[in-house]
Amino acid sequence: MPDQTSHNPPEPGTAEAPAELRADARRNRERVLEAAREVFAARGVDAPMSAVARRAAVGVATLYRRFPTRSALVTAAFEDQLAVCATAFEEAMADPDPGHGLYTLLEKVCTTLVTDRGFETVFMAGFPEALDYDRERACAEERLAHLVQRARDAGQLREDFDPADIPLLLLAVSGLAAQPPDTALPAARRLLTYLFQSFQAHPPSRPGPLPPAPALDLSGLHRPPAAPLAAATAGEAAAGTDRGPRPRRPARSAGR
Amino acid sequence: MPDQTSHNPPEPGTAEAPAELRADARRNRERVLEAAREVFAARGVDAPMSAVARRAAVGVATLYRRFPTRSALVTAAFEDQLAVCATAFEEAMADPDPGHGLYTLLEKVCTTLVTDRGFETVFMAGFPEALDYDRERACAEERLAHLVQRARDAGQLREDFDPADIPLLLLAVSGLAAQPPDTALPAARRLLTYLFQSFQAHPPSRPGPLPPAPALDLSGLHRPPAAPLAAATAGEAAAGTDRGPRPRRPARSAGR
DNA sequence: GGGCAAGTGGAGGGTGTCGTCCACTTAGGG
DNA sequence: CCCTAAGTGGACGACACCCTCCACTTGCCC
Numbered sequence: 001m002p003d004q005t006s007h008n009p010p011e012p013g014t015a016e017a018p019a020e021l022r023a024d025a026r027r028n029r030e031r032v033l034e035a036a037r038e039v040f041a042a043r044g045v046d047a048p049m050s051a052v053a054r055r056a057a058v059g060v061a062t063l064y065r066r067f068p069t070r071s072a073l074v075t076a077a078f079e080d081q082l083a084v085c086a087t088a089f090e091e092a093m094a095d096p097d098p099g100h101g102l103y104t105l106l107e108k109v110c111t112t113l114v115t116d117r118g119f120e121t122v123f124m125a126g127f128p129e130a131l132d133y134d135r136e137r138a139c140a141e142e143r144l145a146h147l148v149q150r151a152r153d154a155g156q157l158r159e160d161f162d163p164a165d166i167p168l169l170l171l172a173v174s175g176l177a178a179q180p181p182d183t184a185l186p187a188a189r190r191l192l193t194y195l196f197q198s199f200q201a202h203p204p205s206r207p208g209p210l211p212p213a214p215a216l217d218l219s220g221l222h223r224p225p226a227a228p229l230a231a232a233t234a235g236e237a238a239a240g241t242d243r244g245p246r247p248r249r250p251a252r253s254a255g256r
Numbered sequence: 257m258p259d260q261t262s263h264n265p266p267e268p269g270t271a272e273a274p275a276e277l278r279a280d281a282r283r284n285r286e287r288v289l290e291a292a293r294e295v296f297a298a299r300g301v302d303a304p305m306s307a308v309a310r311r312a313a314v315g316v317a318t319l320y321r322r323f324p325t326r327s328a329l330v331t332a333a334f335e336d337q338l339a340v341c342a343t344a345f346e347e348a349m350a351d352p353d354p355g356h357g358l359y360t361l362l363e364k365v366c367t368t369l370v371t372d373r374g375f376e377t378v379f380m381a382g383f384p385e386a387l388d389y390d391r392e393r394a395c396a397e398e399r400l401a402h403l404v405q406r407a408r409d410a411g412q413l414r415e416d417f418d419p420a421d422i423p424l425l426l427l428a429v430s431g432l433a434a435q436p437p438d439t440a441l442p443a444a445r446r447l448l449t450y451l452f453q454s455f456q457a458h459p460p461s462r463p464g465p466l467p468p469a470p471a472l473d474l475s476g477l478h479r480p481p482a483a484p485l486a487a488a489t490a491g492e493a494a495a496g497t498d499r500g501p502r503p504r505r506p507a508r509s510a511g512r
Numbered sequence: 513g514g515g516c517a518a519g520t521g522g523a524g525g526g527t528g529t530c531g532t533c534c535a536c537t538t539a540g541g542g
Numbered sequence: 543c544c545c546t547a548a549g550t551g552g553a554c555g556a557c558a559c560c561c562t563c564c565a566c567t568t569g570c571c572c
Contacts (some may be wrong), residue, residue: 022539022548027375048529059551064531124434165450168432171472175431178380178423187424194421198454203463209453213418240400278518278569301538304559320561 012114029066032056036077040118045074047155078122085109085123089140092147099156102147110173110192114184122176124170158201169195186214285322288312292333296374299316301330334378341365346398348403355412356357358403359452363421366429366448370440376433414457427452436470442470 020207021029035056039047051069053063088108095101113120145163152161175190176184189211197207277285291312297305305326309316323329344364351357369376401419410416429447433438445467453463 024539025549028549049531050529053551058510061552062532062550065549067403067540070530160466164469164472165446167472168447168469171429171431171434172447173431173442174434175427175429178427178430187427190421191424192427194454195450198450202461203459203534205458205461207459210416213420213424215420246327278532280569281519283520305561306559309521316561317522317563323517325559326560 017226021243023064028056032058032063032066032073033077037081037118040074040077041116044117045070045121049073073161074118074122078119080121081112081116082110085112086140091142093143097156098147098151098154103150105147105194106169106190107189109170110188111185113170113174114177114179114188115181117177120174124174152201155201157199160200165199183214186212190214269417281322284312284314284318288314288319288329289333290324292329293337293374295331296333297372301326301377305329322401327359330374330378330407334375337368337372337375338379341368342396345399349399353412354407354410358407359448361403363445366427366444367441369426370433370444371428371437373433376430408457410450411457413455417455420475421455439470439472442468443472446470 005072032052035058036052039052043051049063050060052073053060056063063073065141067076069249085108088105091104092101095104109123111121141163144166148157148163148166149162151157152159169192173188176187176191178184179187190213193208197203280318288308291314294306299307305319308314308329309319312319319329323332341364344361348357348361351360365379369379373385396418400422403420404413404417404419407413408415425448428451429444432443432447434440435443446469449464451465453459
């Protein structure tokens, strides 16, 4: 077999965003990622792969070739979302007021958590197959502990506050993610406020005001309705075996 | 077809706990319920019906005849668990100290919530098909509001506390249910304490002590491992299509 | 103890998802 | 413009689960 004649060899570590892809392939890859984000956000990361493919207006094969396992897809899809978190983290660390920084950070993360079901799963459960996650997490954890320590030193967190209370809080908020985002979001805010008031080192004798309580009554609760993903553009009737909106393809004769 | 000759006709409303069942049938029904509780607790209410049947050492047909739909089974399986809640409710209402009553009630409910995955689903999401649930819920909600009102009047809850904060709290705690029970339980306790301190009308300048923080770090989180249900008695190797322990039958020649 | 309605187990058809395979299309360098 | 390797879509076998159907067994009343 002749060695590859043209094209520079794929440098190691390019597995992330393979630049050595034909133009159309790269386009499709992007399209799949976008579709995945949408579908996962609405239906959770357990949504059928075919739904993602459908939405991307792409065959399943294409999807599987680019992302051999579900978790590869999930990882790739939420990569930048996690990057945003990392940025928020940086900002929190840089904030001269550690308490304020921490609060802002958590509010940001919680907002995403409660808005995007896919992200919620990824963030909370992680995908063990995605190796970097663990590393990233460990690092994050360390820096988090530092942030907490700083806030505590500044007298903004009670003495018995534990860094592990942050995951506790996140887990609690993620419990709200089962609600539709428009109730979950105010609910999360209110919960956060309650908790932060409790985290104070020296609570004022009259606690601060609360954001409004969402109409969140148990009898109205449903299993998250697996929102069918408001059809993006076209309005063709759904067909085929699994439900979901149909693709709109920017006019391109493909296939046999 | 001749009308039923013997046996008194089934009085209406007997659908709940049919006494007009042959002895063996009643036995089996009970066995199925027990199996369902175990399986649902460990694997969640979405566990395959065949797993329940297997554990009950009963054919699927038996299960389906007795409980035509999944939610019928779920409803029946958690009936008494819900009754326990109702009792706790009564106790809370009867408690001369409304704040204490409320706290005790919530701690009880949260404990169950966090210990039993099946109950968590049922309690939070309800099974819309189970009509009584809604009724029961509405009633519960009303009494809950009353309990809250009483505590607030007694100066034990802050003015801006809303009855809807109870579902909020429950939802939050249910977020912890994704953890294995032995971490989830202390986590729930700590979360509850934080929240209750925040609910106080007149927080002391030095907040009360917290229960210990569980080692709950994000990097170690897994999707609940769908615990394979510690085999109850016998130890035969699993076989057949779906995993799970094999039944132990108290020696009884049945079937072909 | 005998008869029969009530009860039983498991086979099997239906459905939905996964992931692969292959005949065909197309980008893009020469 | 042409050729070929890279890329593509959808059919398809495997699999898990759902739920029904039916030949057979068994409790229970006489």
